[in-house]
Amino acid sequence: MSSTPKHSVLTTKNLAVGYGKAEKETVVNTINLELKAGSFVTMVGINGSGKSTLLRTLAGLQEPLEGEIFLEGKPLNQLDSATKSLKISVVLTSQVISKNLTVLELVSLGRQPYTNWLGKLTEEDKAEIQAALAATELENLKHKACYALSDGQLQRALIARALAQNTEVILLDEPTTHLDLHHKASIFSLLKKIARQQQKTILCTTHDIELVLSLCDELIVLHNNTAIQNTPEALIEQGIFENLFPGINVYFDKTSRRFLIR
Amino acid sequence: MKTRSGHSTKFTLLGVGVLLLLLLNIALGSVYIPLSAIFKVIAGDDSIREAWTYIILDYRIPKALAAVMTGSGLAVAGLMMQTLFKNPLAGPFVLGISSGASLGVAFFILGGSALGLTAILQVHGWGTIIAASLGSFAVLSVVIAVASRVRDAMALLIIGLMFGSLTSAVVSILAYFSPAEELQRYMFWSFGSLGDISWAALGILSLCYSIGIGLAFSITKNLNSLLLGDHYAQTLGVSLQRSRFVILISTSILAGSLTAFVGPIAFVGLAVPHLIRQWFTASNHWTLIPACILGGAVLMLLCDILAQLPGLPITLPINAITSLIGAPIVIWLLIRKKKLLF
Numbered sequence: 083m084s085s086t087p088k089h090s091v092l093t094t095k096n097l098a099v100g101y102g103k104a105e106k107e108t109v110v111n112t113i114n115l116e117l118k119a120g121s122f123v124t125m126v127g128i129n130g131s132g133k134s135t136l137l138r139t140l141a142g143l144q145e146p147l148e149g150e151i152f153l154e155g156k157p158l159n160q161l162d163s164a165t166k167s168l169k170i171s172v173v174l175t176s177q178v179i180s181k182n183l184t185v186l187e188l189v190s191l192g193r194q195p196y197t198n199w200l201g202k203l204t205e206e207d208k209a210e211i212q213a214a215l216a217a218t219e220l221e222n223l224k225h226k227a228c229y230a231l232s233d234g235q236l237q238r239a240l241i242a243r244a245l246a247q248n249t250e251v252i253l254l255d256e257p258t259t260h261l262d263l264h265h266k267a268s269i270f271s272l273l274k275k276i277a278r279q280q281q282k283t284i285l286c287t288t289h290d291i292e293l294v295l296s297l298c299d300e301l302i303v304l305h306n307n308t309a310i311q312n313t314p315e316a317l318i319e320q321g322i323f324e325n326l327f328p329g330i331n332v333y334f335d336k337t338s339r340r341f342l343i344r
Numbered sequence: 345m346k347t348r349s350g351h352s353t354k355f356t357l358l359g360v361g362v363l364l365l366l367l368l369n370i371a372l373g374s375v376y377i378p379l380s381a382i383f384k385v386i387a388g389d390d391s392i393r394e395a396w397t398y399i400i401l402d403y404r405i406p407k408a409l410a411a412v413m414t415g416s417g418l419a420v421a422g423l424m425m426q427t428l429f430k431n432p433l434a435g436p437f438v439l440g441i442s443s444g445a446s447l448g449v450a451f452f453i454l455g456g457s458a459l460g461l462t463a464i465l466q467v468h469g470w471g472t473i474i475a476a477s478l479g480s481f482a483v484l485s486v487v488i489a490v491a492s493r494v495r496d497a498m499a500l501l502i503i504g505l506m507f508g509s510l511t512s513a514v515v516s517i518l519a520y521f522s523p524a525e526e527l528q529r530y531m532f533w534s535f536g537s538l539g540d541i542s543w544a545a546l547g548i549l550s551l552c553y554s555i556g557i558g559l560a561f562s563i564t565k566n567l568n569s570l571l572l573g574d575h576y577a578q579t580l581g582v583s584l585q586r587s588r589f590v591i592l593i594s595t596s597i598l599a600g601s602l603t604a605f606v607g608p609i610a611f612v613g614l615a616v617p618h619l620i621r622q623w624f625t626a627s628n629h630w631t632l633i634p635a636c637i638l639g640g641a642v643l644m645l646l647c648d649i650l651a652q653l654p655g656l657p658i659t660l661p662i663n664a665i666t667s668l669i670g671a672p673i674v675i676w677l678l679i680r681k682k683k684l685l686f
Contacts, residue, residue, distance in 0.1 A: 143575050167581030177573035178430050182685045183627045194569050194580045201565045201630065227625075229685065243572075247580070 091250050091283040092117040092140065097149035099132060099139045106147050109135050113149070113309040115302060117285060119250065122277040123311075124294040125287045127304030128327060133287040134176075134255050136304070140285070141172050141253050153251070167195040171247035173240045173254040181229035185239045188228060189214055192246030214245035217276065234265035241269070245276065252276075254286040266290055270297045291323070295339055351631060354624060358638035362412070365645035369408040372654040375399060403539065406546050408645065410538045413553045414606050415616070415644025417598040419636040420560050422613030423620075424591050427567050427629070429501045432685060436599040436613035439487045439500075439592070440507030441480045445603040446534065447511040448479020453530045454518040472533055473545065473604050480600035483507055488592055492585070497574065535661030536607035538648055545605055552601035559594035560633055563587055567629040610663055611670025612647075616640045618677055621685075643669070 098111035109132035117123055127133050138144040140151060142158055151158040153169055161169070171192070179188070192214065193207040203211070215221050218238040228236060237257050244252050254273070258266040270290075274297055277284045285302075288294055294301070295314045303310045303322050310322060317323065323334035323341075335342050371379055377396050385392050385400045421436035429438065437443070452475035487504065494500050519527055541549070566587040569577040578584055602609070620635045621627070644666075651665045 138575075141575075141579060143578055163578060163583060164581040167579055170579065172576065172579045174573075174575055177575055179573055179576070180427075180430070180571040180627055180685065182621060183571060187627055188572075191568060191572060191576075191580065194565065194582075197565070199565055201568060201628075 088119050088281075090116045090118050091154060092285075093152045094140075095150045095152070097139070097151060098147040099135045099144070100147050101135070108147055108307070110304055110307055110309055111148070115309065115311050117251070117283045119283055120277055120281040121299040122274045122284045122297070123286070123300045123302060124298045125285060125302040125304065126289070126291050126294070126326075131304040132307075133304055136309070137172075137253050137255050137285070137287055141170055142166050143172075164195065167247070167249075169249050170251045170253065171244040171249040173237075173244050173252065173257050175237075175240075175256050175259055179228065181227065183228050184225055185215075185220055185228065185231070185242075186211070186224040188239050189220075189224075189242045189246050192243040192248075195247065210248055211246050214242040217245055218242040218272065233260045234262075234269075237261065237265075237269060238272075241272065245280075249282075251283045251285070254284070256287050256289070258288060258290055263293075266293060270294060274298070291326075292340055351624060351626070355635065355638070358635065358642060361642045362638055362645070365642060365649070366408055366412065369411065369645045369649055370400065370404045372649055373399070373404060373652055374655070374657045374659075376655070402543070406541050406543060407538045407648070409546060410541045410549065410606055411644045411648045412641040413549060414538065414602050414609055415612055415640035415642070415647075416637040417553050417556060417602050417640070418609060418613035419616035419620075419640025419643075420557060420633055421595040421598040423617040423629075423632055423636050424560060424563075424567065424595055425613075426617055427570050428588065428591050429497050430570075430573065431498075431501060432618065433614070434501065435611075436595060437508075437603075437608070439504040439595065439599075440483045440511065441487075441596055441599045442603045442608045443508040443511035444479040444481075444483025445476035445600065446479065446515055446608065448475040448477070448482070449533050450515040450518050450530055451475065451479070453533065454515075454522040454526050470545075476604035477600065480596070480603060483511070484592075484596040484600060487596075488589070491588060491592060497588075533607055534663065536609050536663035536666075538606050538662055539659065541605060549601055549605045552597050556594050556598035556601070557637070559590055559597070563590045563594070564629045564633060567591070568627075571627055606662075608663055609644075610667045611674070612640060612643055612666050615670040615673045616643055619643075619673065622677065 092115070094113050094115045097113040098108050099113070100106060100108040100110070113136065125133050125136065135144065139146050153161065189211050190203060193203060193210060194201065196207060197203060215224055218241055220238055220242055223231065223235060228239065231239065241254070241257065258269050261269065270293060273284050273286060276282055298314065300311060300313055301317055303317060303326065305322070305326060310317070318336060318339065326334070330344060332341055332343055371377070371382055377400065381392050381396055382400055385397050390397070418436050422434070425434040425436060425438055426432060449472050452471055486507070490503055491500055494503070519530065566577070566582045569580045569582045570587065574584055616636055616639050617632070620632060620639045624631055624635055626632060647665045647669055648662060651660045651662045653660065
C-alpha cells in the first residue's frame with residue numbers, strides 16, 4: 083500500500099438514502115463519505131442495512147432522500163445521464179441481462195457512451211475493449227455466449243464491461259456472491275489491481291468482510307442506520323465489527339481478524 | 345469481426361427469398377395466370393386480358409405488398425417488445441393493441457347495428473379499419489399513460505395482458521347478444537385477411553409502416569443498451585423514459601395499423617425474432633432489425649401462399665395459417681434449445 087490515493091472523486095454531504103416519495107422510508111442517513119482516486123473501498127453491513135440502496139443512489143439510479151452527492155466537486159444531480167455515463171460505471175449482479183450476448187458483445191456495450199448513433203466502434207474503442215478483456219483475462223472466452231459462462235467468468239465479463247466504459251468511478255454490487263473462495267479472492271485482487279494501476283475509484287459492496295479486511299484501502303460500515311468510513315485497522319481498533327451482527331451468535335475476534343460462531 | 349461475412353450471406357439469402365416469394369405470391373392464386381403475362385402487366389403492356397390485369401394489379405400485388413409489410417412490421421415490433429420487456433414470450437400484441445382493435449371492430453360490427461352506425465360507416469369498407477384504428481388508439485393511449493407512471497416494465501407487461509382479458513370479455517358479452525349474421529362478420533374479420541386491401545388503404549398503411557420502422561431504427565442503439573437491463577442502460581447514458589416511449593409508439597403504430605388493415609395476425613411477431621436470433625446468433629439490433637424485416641416478409645409471404653391454396657378457389661384464414669406454422673416453430677425452438685432467451 084505504498085502509492086497513496088490522491089484527490090477525492092466522489093463525496094457525499096449529509097446524504098440520506100431510502101425509498102418512497104410522499105412517505106419517506108430512510109434506510110441510512112447522515113452519510114458523509116469521501117472516495118479518493120486510486121482507492122479500493124468496500125462497503126459492508128448486514129442484509130437490509132442499505133448497501134445496495136446507497137450504491138444505486140451513488141450511481142444516480144435512485145434519488146437521494148436528503149443531502150447531496152458530489153462528483154469531482156460538482157453536484158451529481160446536475161449532470162445529465164450522458165455525462166454521468168462517462169464518469170461512473172456499475173457492475174450489478176441483480177440485473178437480468180440478455181444471456182445471448184457474447185462476452186465481446188457484452189464488453190463492447192461498455193463503449194456505448196462513446197460511440198455515434200449507429201454504435202460503430204472506432205479503433206480507440208476496440209483498443210479499450212481489448213485492454214478490458216486482457217485485464218480480466220477473458221481473451222480466450224470472448225466469443226463465448228454469456229449463458230455458457232460460469233458464475234465467476236460472467237462476473238469477470240461484467241467487470242470487463244465496466245472497465246471498457248473507462249470511467250473514474252466503478253461501483254460494484256456484491257460481485258462475489260455465488261463464487262467460491264478462490265474466485266472471490268481473485269475478483270477482489272483484480273479490483274485492487276485496477277484501482278492501483280488505472281487510478282480508478284472502486285467501491286464494492288460485499289459480505290466477505292474477513293477477506294476484504296486485508297485487501298481494501300478503506301471500508302464503509304453500514305450499521306444502525308449510519309455509515310462509518312475508515313481504514314480496516316482503525317475500524318478494528320474502534321471495535322466496530324464486534325457489534326456488527328445482532329444477537330450473540332456471531333462475534334469478532336480482533337487478534338485473528340475473524341468472525342467466530344459461539 | 346468473424347461473423348461479418350456470415351451475416352452478409354444470410355442477408356443475401358433472405359433478400360433473394362423475399363424477391364422469389366414475392367414473385368411466387370403474385371404468380372400463384374385461384375386463377376392461373378402465366379408468368380409471362382404477369383411480367384407484361386407489370387411492364388404496363390395492355391394487350392393482356394382485362395380480367396388478368398385487374399387480378400394482378402388490383403388484387404395480387406397489393407396483397408403481396410400487404411404481406412411484406414405485415415410480416416416485417418410485426419416481426420420488428422415483436423423484437424422491440426422482447427428486448428424492452430426482457431421477456432422471450434413478448435410479442436407485438438402484449439400491450440393489448442390487437443385486443444383494442446378487436447374491441448373497436450366488435451363495437452362496430454356487433455354493437456353498431458343497435459346504434460344504427462353500421463350503414464353510415466359501411467361505405468367503401470373503411471368502417472372496420474376506422475373502428476380498429478380507434479380501438480387500438482384507445483388502448484395505446486391508456487398504455488402510454490400508464491407507462492409514464494409505472495416504472496417496472498414487467499408491470500406494464502401484466503397490465504397489457506389484463507387489457508387483453510378485459511377487452512375479450514367485453515367482446516364475449518357483445519357476441520352473446522348479437523345475431524348470427526353479425527357474429528359471422530366479426531369472426532371473418534378476426535380470421536385476418538390480406539386480400540381486401542385497396543391501393544388507397546395500402547398508401548396509408550405504408551405511411552404508418554414507414555414511420556414505425558423509422559422510429560425503430562432511431563432507437564436501435566438504445567435497444568442494444570437495454571439488453572443489459574434498465575439499470576445498466578441508464579448508466580450507459582440511455583434515457584429510460586424517452587426510449588421506452590419511442591419503443592411503445594413505434595410498436596403501437598406498427599401493430600395498430602397492421603391490425604386495422606389486415607386483422608389480427610398471430611405468432612409472426614413472436615416467432616420471427618427468435619428464428620432470426622438463432623440463425624444469425626446475433627444480439628446487435630443493427631443486425632436483428634434488418635434481418636427481422638426480411639425474415640418477417642419471407643414468413644408472411646410463405647403463409648399467404650399456403651393460405652390461398654394454389655389452383656383451388658378457396659382461401660384459408662391467414663391468422664390460422666400463421667398460428668399453424670408459428671406455434672410449432674416456437675415449440676421446436678424450445679425443445680431444441682431448452683430455453684428461449686430474449
